[in-house]
Amino acid sequence: MSDPTPATDPAAHDPRLHHDPVSGRTVFVAPKRAMRPHDADRPANSDSTTDPRDWCPFCAGNEHRTPPAWLRAPAAATEPWRARIVPNLYPFAVEDPFAAAVAGGQAPLVPRPAHGVHDVVIESAAHERTVAAVDADAWRDVWELCRQRLDTLAARSDLAWATIFKNSGPQAGASLEHLHSQLVALDFVPAVMQAEMAAVDRAPRLFADAITAADRSGRIVAERADVVLLVPDAPRQPFEAWILPRTPEPFFHATTPARGAAVADLTQLYVTRLERLVPGSHFNWWLHQLPFGSRPSAALRAAWHWHLEILPRLSAFAGFELATGCHITPLSPDESAARLRRPVTP
Ligand SMILES: [Zn+2]
Ligand SMILES: [Zn+2]
Incomplete structure (x- = not known):
């Protein structure tokens, strides 16, 4: 384009x-933004052998x-x-x-x-x-x-x-x-953040309940230092996953070194397994932590779990998704988790 x-x-x-x-x-x-560089702008004679x-x-x-x-x-x-x-x-x-x-x-x-x-x-x-x-x-x-x-x-x-x-x-x-x-x-x-905050304001145990449900149905893919990688109950695409701490914490930037390292390890584990399941797959991830400072209520800060949402882009978002905000996925969350849990073997 x-x-x-x-x-x-x-x-x-x-x-x-x-x-x-x-x-x-x-x-x-x-x-x-229209002027930003693009890989497509590389020299016409460049190929896999070009530095x-x-x-x-x-x-x-x-x-x-x-x-x-x-x-x-x-x-x-x-x-x-x-x-x-x-x-x-x-x-x-x-x-x-x-x-x-x-x-x-x-x-x-x-x-x-x-x-x-x-x-x-x-x-x-x-x-x-x-x-x-x-x-x-x-x-x-x-x-x-x-x-x-x-x-x-x-x-x-x-x-x-x-x-x-x-x-x-x-x-x-x-x-x-x-x-x-x-x-x-x-x-x-x-x-999007305002909507998530309103949901947690109404139901402070939302994140804790999501982790408990994932524990019970085998949707925890991996865990490091009290941080879990799980497949949510309503994934938008096969292999959607979230990374979040088991206990509430409003800000990733204030987390412990152990939890920070856990996020690094779990993102690397996730990408390794996604690439084995769907070689060459594209994906997004993003961090949802609370607004800075004391803007969120004390109750919200006590209930929030910062989280990284990881969304593979295996199929394009189409008219139905844009018209409704609903998503259609061909793979159940339990099956997504089961496939992601299998370790990569050489
Ligand atoms: Zn480079
Ligand atoms: Zn979120």
């Missing part, structure tokens, strides 16, 4: 938020093609980096100098600048395409960097909420194959 022609007025490049009052949807109007450092902005050696890093692992600049977090050159949220401290974190009702932070998490120095290829210790470093960055952003009064999300493969929205995720902080709480 060819990109639309960007606007010629430079001021028009700054992303803005528009609100649809009928659906409650928020849309980021971000013309500069990706010739064209990939995320490879070690091409640091000049990204802004300076906010964080790197290891921290010492004298050692080669294994992961870096850098500002996104094509952000859909930018620092608005006129942004004020946010009160309720409500979505905008009239168009306004999309104020926030939009980073790229470059998850390997080499041109890796899969989480499964990264050394386990280096992969733990990636999650620790994300935790630190979220922890820093959480202290800002002008930001309401943040997430980490991964688009793995073109069917999941990735434009570059080099292993990476994105980290976004916004000055409002998106509608």
Whole structure:
């Protein structure tokens, strides 16, 4: 698909938020996104024998093609980096100098600048395409960097909420194959999060009950340090999975080192098994932790479990899904869990 022609007025490049009052949807109007690099832009003569450092902005050696890093692992600049977090050159949220401290974190009702932070998490120095290829210790470093960055952003009064999300493969929205995720902080709480928070407000044991039900029906795929990888009761696609702690915890950025490492290990285990079950499958994942600070009620903070939702993109979302918000999946959650539980054998 060819990109639309960007606007010629430079001021028009700054992303803005528009609100649809009928659906409650928020849309980021971000013309500069049309200019972001794409694997399809690589030199026409490149193939599997071409060195990706010739064209990939995320490879070690091409640091000049990204802004300076906010964080790197290891921290010492004298050692080669294994992961870096850098500002996104094509952000859909930018620092608005006129942004004020946010009160309720409500979505905008009239168009306004999309104020926030939009980073790229470059998850390997080499041109890796899969989480499964990264050394386990280096992969733990990636999650620790994300935790630190979220922890820093959480202290800002002008930001309401943040997430980490991964688009793995073109069917999941990735434009570059080099292993990476994105980290976004916004000055409002998106509608999907508002809906989950309202559900947990009404039923504080929702997450605990989901884990108990998964325990009883054999949908726990794996567990590390009190963090579980489970198939939810209503998966949108075969092999959808959630990663969450057994006990409530509102913020991933405030979790223990053991739980942070558990998330790294469980995401790597999940990707290894998904790739065995459906080679080459594309997927998304995203973090749902509570809005920053004391915005959520004490009751909600006591009931929330931060969680990573992992959604394989085995079939496209079609008219029915878009029309209704309902999903159709051909595989039962019990069968998805049973297949994910089988260890990979060499
Ligand atoms: Zn690369
Ligand atoms: Zn969620």
